[in-house]
Amino acid sequence: MAAIETAGLTKRYGDVTAVDDLELTVEEGEVFGFLGPNGAGKSTTIDLLLDFVRPTAGSATVLGYDAQAAPQKVSQRVGVLPEGFDVYPRLTGRRHVEFAIETTDADDDPDAILERVGLEPDARDRPAGEYSTGMRQRLATGIALVGDPDLLLMDEPASGLDPHGIRDLQTLVREEADAGTTVFFSSHILEHVEAVCDRVGVLVDGQLAAVDTIAGLRASVGTGATMELTLAGRVDRAAETVAALEGVTDVTTTGSTLECLVTHPRAKALAVTELEDAGMTVRDLRVEDASLESLYTTLTDEQAADVAAEALEDGSGSDTNAEHEPEAVG
Numbered sequence: 144m145a146a147i148e149t150a151g152l153t154k155r156y157g158d159v160t161a162v163d164d165l166e167l168t169v170e171e172g173e174v175f176g177f178l179g180p181n182g183a184g185k186s187t188t189i190d191l192l193l194d195f196v197r198p199t200a201g202s203a204t205v206l207g208y209d210a211q212a213a214p215q216k217v218s219q220r221v222g223v224l225p226e227g228f229d230v231y232p233r234l235t236g237r238r239h240v241e242f243a244i245e246t247t248d249a250d251d252d253p254d255a256i257l258e259r260v261g262l263e264p265d266a267r268d269r270p271a272g273e274y275s276t277g278m279r280q281r282l283a284t285g286i287a288l289v290g291d292p293d294l295l296l297m298d299e300p301a302s303g304l305d306p307h308g309i310r311d312l313q314t315l316v317r318e319e320a321d322a323g324t325t326v327f328f329s330s331h332i333l334e335h336v337e338a339v340c341d342r343v344g345v346l347v348d349g350q351l352a353a354v355d356t357i358a359g360l361r362a363s364v365g366t367g368a369t370m371e372l373t374l375a376g377r378v379d380r381a382a383e384t385v386a387a388l389e390g391v392t393d394v395t396t397t398g399s400t401l402e403c404l405v406t407h408p409r410a411k412a413l414a415v416t417e418l419e420d421a422g423m424t425v426r427d428l429r430v431e432d433a434s435l436e437s438l439y440t441t442l443t444d445e446q447a448a449d450v451a452a453e454a455l456e457d458g459s460g461s462d463t464n465a466e467h468e469p470e471a472v473g
């Protein structure tokens with residue numbers, strides 16, 4: 144059974160199509176990153192899964208339950224970290240967690256939960272209204288863990304967290320996954336999902352533009368990485384040596400530095416070996432993976448091209464469902 148399955152899921156707000164014919168499957172036990180630029184429809188999708196909003200068309204199944212027909216069943220087994228969590232300003236952090244435990248009939252130890260999310264003992268008894276943004280986010284994460292859910296739905300969980308907080312969150316997500324929990328979380332920052340996700344789905348304009356591992360995604364959209372090699376002494380033949388390698392393009396040299404695009408992972412090591420074999424010395428090597436922005440741009444451009452091609456093929460131009468899935472292509 145899939146943890147999440149949507150079929151033709153669509154949500155329109157007037158003229159705005161927030162979620163557009165979404166076909167998404169998240170397997171049980173996986174950590175799934177739901178990526179997309181601002182306004183792509185990520186929060187709306189989560190709201191649809193939780194029956195906070197009703198779909199215009201299509202359906203969603205969460206942990207085997209129809210999200211619209213059995214929302215209580217869903218909420219009993221799902222832990223939710225909502226975007227922009229509101230605290231009760233006068234209640235302490237501990238009281239928030241105790242309250243969540245009482246209302247869900249769970250038997251968790253509030254301190255054990257607060258410990259896991261890194262809220263220090265002295266902070267636990269302070270009114271949550273005094274909490275920093277990161278502390279509120281940690282508290283909200285703790286509340287999502289109450290009742291040991293089978294599925295964690297997290298909307299921008301890294302929002303407001305400092306680097307320590309982000310690392311703690313990543314550890315927690317992995318621990319949950321190791322214990323068998325499915326984790327689905329949205330983000331518009333690739334680095335936040337990259338470290339922990341088994342797969343990612345990229346949402347662009349309410350449509351799933353890609354579903355894959357991050358490595359697979361990078362390979363399939365061909366954006367690869369930028370490699371910068373700094374050589375000692377001669378660079379005269381370096382450019383042609385590197386350019387001759389498979390998976391290397393756009394080679395340029397500036398002084399003793401050579402820059403190129405690498406679309407095949409093996410090409411990086413090969414470039415160094417070939418240069419050294421040709422009598423050159425590589426002093427430094429820097430590799431910068433494709434940014435999320437370039438992935439979005441490539442995926443959006445591909446989507447636009449697909450729409451145009453389909454419109455030309457059927458002569459109507461009316462079908463705008465241009466789903467592109469690298470998994471199917473690669």
Ligand SMILES: Nc1ncnc2c1ncn2[C@@H]1O[C@H](COP(=O)(O)OP(=O)(O)OP(=O)(O)O)[C@@H](O)[C@H]1O
Binds near residue numbers: 159160180184185188
């Ligand atoms: N209640 C609403 N009424 C009208 N339009 C809405 C409503 N909720 C969302 N939208 C619109 O739907 C689109 C998708 O919004 P959504 O919040 O789902 O995006 P998102 O991917 O979560 O964005 P972000 O990363 O900025 O949180 C946007 O164009 C937004 O303006």
